Amino acid sequence: MKSYVNVCFLAILAFGDASPVYGGTDMKVRSAQMVNLLLDNAGNVNDTSVWDSLAEMTDLYGHRMTGHIQYDRSVSWVIGDAKRYPSFTAWEEPVTVNVWNRNTEYAQMNIPTRSPPTVDLPMLGLGQSIGTGPEGIEADVIPVETFEDLEALGNSTIAGNIVLFCADFVSYRDNAKYRFSGASMAEKYGAVAVLVQSITGYSLMTPHTGAMNPASIPGAAITIEDSKLIQRMYNRYNEAQKNPSIPNSEKFIKPRVKLVMNAESYENAKVSSNIIIDLKGSDKSDEIVLISGHFDSWDVGVGAMDDGGGAFSAYGALKMIANLPARPSRTIRVVMWNNEETLGRGMYAYTEAHKDEISKHIFAMESDVGNFNPWGMQVMGTDDAIAKLDALGKMFLTTVGGGNITKSDDPPDADIETLCNMGVTCGGFEPLDKYTQAIPLVPAGTEGYFRFHHTQADRMEVLDKNQLRANSVAMAVWAYILADQ
Numbered sequence: 004m005k006s007y008v009n010v011c012f013l014a015i016l017a018f019g020d021a022s023p024v025y026g027g028t029d030m031k032v033r034s035a036q037m038v039n040l041l042l043d044n045a046g047n048v049n050d051t052s053v054w055d056s057l058a059e060m061t062d063l064y065g066h067r068m069t070g071h072i073q074y075d076r077s078v079s080w081v082i083g084d085a086k087r088y089p090s091f092t093a094w095e096e097p098v099t100v101n102v103w104n105r106n107t108e109y110a111q112m113n114i115p116t117r118s119p120p121t122v123d124l125p126m127l128g129l130g131q132s133i134g135t136g137p138e139g140i141e142a143d144v145i146p147v148e149t150f151e152d153l154e155a156l157g158n159s160t161i162a163g164n165i166v167l168f169c170a171d172f173v174s175y176r177d178n179a180k181y182r183f184s185g186a187s188m189a190e191k192y193g194a195v196a197v198l199v200q201s202i203t204g205y206s207l208m209t210p211h212t213g214a215m216n217p218a219s220i221p222g223a224a225i226t227i228e229d230s231k232l233i234q235r236m237y238n239r240y241n242e243a244q245k246n247p248s249i250p251n252s253e254k255f256i257k258p259r260v261k262l263v264m265n266a267e268s269y270e271n272a273k274v275s276s277n278i279i280i281d282l283k284g285s286d287k288s289d290e291i292v293l294i295s296g297h298f299d300s301w302d303v304g305v306g307a308m309d310d311g312g313g314a315f316s317a318y319g320a321l322k323m324i325a326n327l328p329a330r331p332s333r334t335i336r337v338v339m340w341n342n343e344e345t346l347g348r349g350m351y352a353y354t355e356a357h358k359d360e361i362s363k364h365i366f367a368m369e370s371d372v373g374n375f376n377p378w379g380m381q382v383m384g385t386d387d388a389i390a391k392l393d394a395l396g397k398m399f400l401t402t403v404g405g406g407n408i409t410k411s412d413d414p415p416d417a418d419i420e421t422l423c424n425m426g427v428t429c430g431g432f433e434p435l436d437k438y439t440q441a442i443p444l445v446p447a448g449t450e451g452y453f454r455f456h457h458t459q460a461d462r463m464e465v466l467d468k469n470q471l472r473a474n475s476v477a478m479a480v481w482a483y484i485l486a487d488q
């Protein structure tokens with residue numbers, strides 16, 4: 004199917020200022036023609052360029068953790084790639100970041116009835132955690148599901164022990180608080196370290212890292228399976244203490260873990276960068292439609308899904324638009340943000356460096372919850388803007404997806420938070436669930452996404468070539484129509 008949008012219907016839609024005229028062609032008609040060319044490419048299975056370019060970069064340089072050399076090499080790869088497009092202006096902007104090195108780390112538990120008795124617990128230290136010292140920390144483990152449980156047990160039970168936060172997955176927002184604040188809460192009761200059950204609903208013995216807030220005790224994530232093992236051991240031991248006649252009770256021991264982490268942190272140790280790539284608008288080039296993903300990743304896997312897919316969907320969209328016969332009126336800007344995963348320094352650096360042109364930002368979009376089949380956007384903006392976006396989405400994006408608009412009262416993605424709060428209409432791009440095709444729930448993020456999030460498994464194989472192209476097409480359509488209204 005070649006024609007997706009009825010240009011006569013489109014010309015009726017009133018959005019923005021009165022339409023200027025280009026060589027006798029109404030601007031909205033031009034938009035529709037260009038959008039149809041973009042949509043033609045959605046079904047082009049021979050175009051795997053978005054996936055291929057992300058694969059090349061991640062195969063060559065690996066992960067892109069803030070402050071690490073791989074990040075800088077990957078930035079250079081993107082800037083070099085963008086320089087091959089004469090219509091692009093690509094540059095780096097400085098961002099001062101902390102450096103955190105994981106170094107060697109492990110966790111073990113002793114279960115004397117097994118042979119050998121030492122059981123390795125796959126783990127990942129949490130970003131920004133302190134280390135344990137070379138000797139490590141060995142202590143009994145007390146599982147708690149909530150902060151209320153921790154408080155109820157109090158200093159008398161917790162002091163000198165390791166706390167395991169073992170809440171099952173409800174949503175990222177519900178569970179991530181234990182990863183962020185578990186250590187700083189548990190240290191108040193004298194805990195010597197914390198373990199956190201990985202934030203996912205599905206596990207193949209996979210630990211998931213992520214940031215924690217600074218604390219005086221270390222924190223690490225363990226797998227769901229080992230979290231459950233520790234809970235069962237703890238419960239059996241306590242039952243046996245109350246009732247020694249339980250069969251096998253003499254074999255039930257307290258769960259006790261040895262945690263060794265050689266993590267190191269260095270404050271403000273490196274000047275790194277955001278990546279910015281502009282395609283100048285044809286006549287309102289000072290006005291900006293911003294599309295984005297974050298460039299930094301964790302130091303496990305290669306950050307293909309989080310958030311190479313989002314960053315490269317935006318970048319691929321810009322390439323598709325550059326190949327069209329007509330440029331949109333406004334400038335389209337791709338930003339690949341630095342440091343989303345810990346402190347958002349890339350966002351703050353951008354808003355400071357561009358403070359005089361924030362009012363010229365017409366729209367800001369980020370994609371950071373996976374690039375599976377596109378579904379829509381959560382939008383923070385006025386009711387009027389949301390109604391217009393909803394109409395545009397229904398008009399342009401029913402075939403490829405990505406057009407469903409949901410109103411959000413909060414900034415829908417982390418790196419556009421300051422822009423949203425400064426009054427820029429902003430959208431967080433959302434896919435359908437990777438496995439169930441379920442419509443995303445609020446807050447953003449689908450269960451399939453969290454199988455891979457912050458793990459060694461966040462590799463290119465999470466992303467489907469055709470779905471990634473569809474994301475890029477949907478983002479290109481949004482960018483073009485918003486830049487040409």
Ligand SMILES: [Zn+2]
Pocket residue numbers: 297309310343371
């Ligand atoms: Zn992310």
